[in-house]
Amino acid sequence: MISALDGRVTNRGVDRYRQLEGRHLDPVSPWTFGPEIIALKVRTRQSRIYFAEAARTRVFDEKGKLDVARDLYQMQDYVHQVLSFEVREKEPVRVEKMVAFYTSRDNAINEPLVNAGKDIVGYPAFARAFEDHARAWEELWDLCDVRVPNDESVQFLLRLHISHVLQVCSPHTADIDAGVPARGLNGEAYRGHVFWDELYIYPFLNFRLPEVTRGLLMYRYRRLGEARRAAKEAGYSGAMFPWQSGSDGQEETQEVHLNPNSGKWEPDLSRNQRHVSAAIFYNIWHYYQATGDFEFLLDRGAEMMLEIARFWASIAHFNPERDRYEIHGVMGPDEFHEKYPGSEEEGLRNNAYTNVMVAWICETALKLLGLLPARRRKTLRARIGLADEVERWKEMGRKMLVPFHEDPDLGPGIISQFEGYETLTELDWDAYRNKYGNIQRLDRILRAEGDDPNRYKLTKQADTVLLFFLFPEEELARIFERLGYEFAPDTVRKNVAYYDSRTSHGSTLSLIAHAHVLANLDPKSSWERYTVALGCEVSDIQGGTTREGIHLGVMAGTLDLIQRAYLGTSVSDGVLRFDPKPVGKLDGLSFPMRFRGTWLQITVEGGKLTVIAREDDAGRPIKVGVGDEVRELTAGGRYTFAI
């Protein structure tokens, strides 16, 4: 048999990237550490990161280790051993290949090859390593399992998703300079870039492994300088984080995009999704809400939040005619709309999602300034040069423009995804469905036809609807009220219905947002979408994208849906609140959850929600509530709410 290490591997996992250079490794050298161990060292071509692998191959029969003959073959970028040994029928032979892997970015190393060799020499046998592995997972399951006793398939898929989230975002991540790549760590799509998917992932982590969120937020903090530079270069203040982030945090978004339907390279304006900075602000605040980690807020979080607020204040402009602040030239999360049809200008005017987020950001940034101790506030303001723009935040919290449709047929209250959306052409959805079957990527279909998605009332994924996803209804109503807009009892229902019928759900994340907002409005439809989202990888619902890498946001989103949508979990005024929705399939649901350092066990069964504070926990007393009923729990305490 042959045991090899191959440095000639290339990136070939995504069909439509095949025309691009896929070779990213330069050979350095093969190596051996004694007769059993082969090793190989390579270096990335541009970033010059060294990688070393060392592999120990051993052969065992039932009596013990076999003394096998070994022949070594090595090239600069490849090394293998030929192991020769006799096998006989019905006499099992076990081959154990253990591999140590180091990069020059690892902490606590001498040099990758040296440490790979040192490690592999001391490795235990596979059985022992597997035990350690299993125990490490048990530790994680103890903190992160979600039990759904009444639906085996849901249970299985939730655990699949938990295991994938924890493979990408684990206690190991907390100590390395890693962000959350959109497609996890097991596929090449999007080239490992970091988008905004963390918005869907942190709610699960915040309440279980907050140190992992903190580590991942540090990925952003370390790139704050680059975000400042990007804002400055674009003529803005503060920090403008990139839509696609990579090694040093500069904008990595492609400027052209290959349409596999037409084989043509088309311009790509998606970098104008400035809303990623709003998501980062939101994430820091919610991390703080869930954990009470004031130190992080003081040391890092506040600086990022204030710089993001400054960015929004500088990209917005005041329109005296409307007495409103407006933001032009940006895109919402819906990637079908990059600009107005036929326009030379990039981006759109007053994306509702962005503008409402900005109103909330301005309000929250002011709240944050109030939270900071006076000295810290002073030094932080001095450090970032924060001046009277704080006054502008006050104004923007009350005067951001939110566009509404003015179509008398629809009646009032339909929020326009962006200004002018209502003037676009309605698409003949049935015609396209009939013609193409899967129309999730209508943009590619339309462009391949020589048409332009910008012309139509169509949406790739939740955009305006995200507002109902991110904010509890009362909070959103408060934001609208302060802005002087009506937020009627039917605002959510009307807008969800309007956009749902115009959304292709071309991003899997869209299913999450719609399942969430329908949890209350239409539990049956919510559950249908939920099960589609749950099956997204197993069923490869986008027809081939799963092999390009998992959709980490949607996987984590299915967990967030349990917690935030179906259980209606939120934090306000330091109270952990639940507002359970009627979803019968989840009866018996039970999971651990950590709130501000205290471990809780949450169980929903037979119309009751029980919260137990773990008896042995050293956490502080915390408050939980359902509706108007708020209880304080100390270690070992429990309370059951009727729901």
Next chain:
Amino acid sequence: MISALDGRVTNRGVDRYRQLEGRHLDPVSPWTFGPEIIALKVRTRQSRIYFAEAARTRVFDEKGKLDVARDLYQMQDYVHQVLSFEVREKEPVRVEKMVAFYTSRDNAINEPLVNAGKDIVGYPAFARAFEDHARAWEELWDLCDVRVPNDESVQFLLRLHISHVLQVCSPHTADIDAGVPARGLNGEAYRGHVFWDELYIYPFLNFRLPEVTRGLLMYRYRRLGEARRAAKEAGYSGAMFPWQSGSDGQEETQEVHLNPNSGKWEPDLSRNQRHVSAAIFYNIWHYYQATGDFEFLLDRGAEMMLEIARFWASIAHFNPERDRYEIHGVMGPDEFHEKYPGSEEEGLRNNAYTNVMVAWICETALKLLGLLPARRRKTLRARIGLADEVERWKEMGRKMLVPFHEDPDLGPGIISQFEGYETLTELDWDAYRNKYGNIQRLDRILRAEGDDPNRYKLTKQADTVLLFFLFPEEELARIFERLGYEFAPDTVRKNVAYYDSRTSHGSTLSLIAHAHVLANLDPKSSWERYTVALGCEVSDIQGGTTREGIHLGVMAGTLDLIQRAYLGTSVSDGVLRFDPKPVGKLDGLSFPMRFRGTWLQITVEGGKLTVIAREDDAGRPIKVGVGDEVRELTAGGRYTFAI
């Protein structure tokens, strides 16, 4: 004029290392970024870490930037620009050279040269950069200043030391994989190795910048695997941290040592200073005491502490004849004694400092296990495979052997630095002082004479005395009591006097320990030593070692002395206690201090100690006490104790 970057630099800063290889950089390439910027990239020879520098040189007269002629000269390992411009008498010209510096170990980079170039292009003018620099320091001074209004020289030296501590251990360190090198960052002595100096440095940081301590403790945590490997290889359990730690945490202590007095290479057994692992245990516990950072304790601290306790339990052996646990083959902090004179065996038997620390460690490890929530305790015990050795800890807390002198002339209560110390020969100190003047390094003197320091009752630096330095007297008395040894009212005084007269203070750290223990016993003598320690760098008291790098431990030790010795600060049962000693020179002393998240201002003046909780602080109520008087303070609260 010439502006250059030179990659041919070598390590030539320490005379006695000159025979060793001093060239550590291989050239990679010179570079330019536009006409004003030269750059150079090199790589370390063994560890293959890339370094890149980019320098922008600009010339200004009073009117603005000059357009100067530039000639480039570059070799593989050197690059310079010749800038030509006219100067005239009385017309000042300003040259600004700004340098960006990156290594391949930095977070958030693409590649060192790329990022150095990107940074330097966007650098502000020097005046602006200096402003930012000054503000960053103001932030640190606001948290870390120590004011001594009545002694200008003490004030100056304290601030010198604070500034050096904060250059090596700063909020920047918190996010990189760095330990605390013995000689700071500005000299080559000890080759940047990490010893145990953090024991002297953390008390200052714990109460001001605890996130810096936490980051530095992570340096140890990341090397826990290597410490486990070292213990295993030596036949022990748990984790044995190295005496000298470097990149990956393996033992880096030299095995031979150049004696500059004789020019000979002599064997060096100092790696047997296993007490470094005791110091790490102590540091984690005291970090937790000062900060209340239970999360760190749960996630990382406890694992290290338990593994260290296991190591001690396995290196100790039970002697049934004495009904005591003994530790053989180790050295105490006193480096003059490496083994018994003439013995082939390395190390000594029952170093008192080590054995008492181990008794305390065993007791504290049990306390720690009790603190952990049951689930965490269970998973942690499973992870490290902790079994019934816990029973052994209980025993060791009661049965560690502490050797005492049995010399009737001395009377009872003199702790033997190690077993048999009393049988060694007394040194004729006066004769050596007369002959050599400075006898701090008596080991080198004696060896150069063909003699052996192991033969004599002489001590390089505080060893037994460190017990009185690290533990408040009551705590030490309790430990001795549990061990079944008498701890008399005069134990401290007798032992300090005995060892003081036999100590050469060949390590600057020794001055710190003795000044500390004398604070109560002999304030005048304490203050004399304190002022020597304060002046150690400015006066270069070791005659030439300052240029080899600062003595970071002693610098921080002078700050710790203020806080822990003269103010008698300690934490017990969650109360921050003060026990001020009579040191008149410090009247008016005032400094900020952070205890468990709450910022305090401490002032000692006219026989009163005032504690003020900062009004604007979001910290929680904390308890402070002097003697039997304990007060709770909330934000804005203050209390004045009579002292």
